Amino acid sequence: MKNWDSLDESGVCTTEKDCEDAHRVCRALDIPFHQLSYVKEYWHDVFSNLLREYEKGRTPNPDILCNKHIKFNHFHKYAINTLGADAMATGHYARTSQEDEEVFQQTHATPSTTLFRDRFEIRNPVRLHKGADLLKDQTFFLSQISQNALRQTMFPLAGLTKDFVKKIAAEAGFHHVLKKKESMGICFIGERNFENFILEYLEPKPGHFVSIEDGSIMGHHKGWFTLTLGQRARIGGQKDPWFVVDKDIGTGNVFVAPTTNHPALFRDTIRTDRFHWVTMDPPPELAKTQMLECHFRFIHQMPLICCALQRRRVSWQWKDNPVGAQPIHSAEGSGAVDSSRTAQGTNP
Template structure:
């Protein structure tokens, strides 16, 4: 007789995690729903739906006749995600808290709690993603909470689980899973990986989950929600007034309350300016935010970036990259942007240079460069440095032409035609 397989399903109160729990229940697993509270509602000044989310998740568990648990990771979220979030903004970068929340909270603290305290054999989430292993293989994987060392034993038998894109490419969420550990990936199930969003909604409707179908798609900062960003961030960071400066002629266009309120590519609403201006660069030391008068200005277009040490989902860099120090693959730094062909160059410190086949708009330090090979998500590295923009290159070319012209004129003056 086969042993009962216990699965803890992360429940958000939304349609995706609700259907994930339903599908697991139909497959005969012993399912427990767990709702995570990661933000202290006492400190909220904006709209907070955590209590309503919890009620919705609990109602689904009641309908499925499965146990329901709540866990609080408020301190952990603050320490591992939100403090980092604020620190990155102070440094002039734009972080991605959703990716870090998955890495530190859901696929670290939650998975440990599920296995150590709830007796789970695996966890499941409502992410649209797939892995290279069958469901039954998940229960055969050993879960190791902490890696014994930085480097893998060369004699260790490799049986890496690959993270693969979902069947619904528009909803694919491997982007948000690009920093989780191989050990967490081995013990995780994604019941929605082979389904489309429309089909998931149909399943929810047939199951009577009408209360979750009425909910809007979750937006905004992970577990904090959608709100006025400027008002929210100024609750935690002191204003740092500075100037908006035109990237074209150095003219001061207006003032702002802090460089951390802006990210590259966004429209800068400058008082007294009727035309649209867009953020193209920031000088944190001077408090200057550089702006340009068009959304696709050459100052926003770049084709080169460098990451920090890349987190590979298989733990080690791909064999091709180790062997050749270069590798062709695909890249994105935003969830639903089209995958862009690129060439990676491996550095000694584990970081990579990413050369894109063509310049793209608003590459942003602090965001994650996520790499793909076919349907496989390979891993990611935080964008730390950018190559020169097209605007900078054009200025350099213009200076060279001007210098060449001056040089030619000087030679003609020295050697007049007789």
């Protein structure tokens, strides 16, 4: 897939290099090679959404959006409907609750959008599970994909570690792939200087770094959208590190606190918008008791935190909350978060 149409900051078109690497593997394995362009779809479904969220002071995850809208939507439909494939295989370190043989027995059906979807379905839902290599686990980035796509997806690396995969690649003679660096940065855009990159698309909106302790001005920034909660604020002239606690998009002020363990950096409750349930919507326990004990993370590889998910029925007079808003309560406070980050939850 080609999803981005520009050079990286060193003037190299990494997409073309990735394409050539994949083509070489296909030639060696004697399998067909297809190249698709989703540049327009990526811009409209992922990147434009990204910019809107940044302007609101939030921090969306482009990798999750790309999987949801591009790879497990447009690409998946092309593989099944146009190529006539039985399933789609990806290199994610993850696994599902079904065996590979079961994947090929699935028949493609457009999911119903009616209120009573799945009411008469007998098929067991497919669950998303962590792979064997817990250090490379990528289920966080798959947390928004649909049940229909997951049902027709295979993860060949499910039971393998990264080191073992490299050993297989070396034995197969794919040394050009082994030399590639780990993929970093924004999905399909690559590793960039984030501040410089985002300021190519959003107008600078300078503001102050303000101390959460005494309200004093500590320094200046080029726009609240270049910063996210919990990150270190690069403030000129400051010897000790300061970290982002909150952002006021009305005034442009970014509030900061000293040290990584400042009380203002921690939360034990957050409020989210509607959840995306990979398996069923919603789990019976939550529907019945309005409460669900689960585990939670909002950053890839962050340790899972025990928490309680409370489903709140928001009445018409609570105009400051979205319908169906749900708070997550944690016994142990987690780092500074904003509600736009996609959270990954697991029901034990």
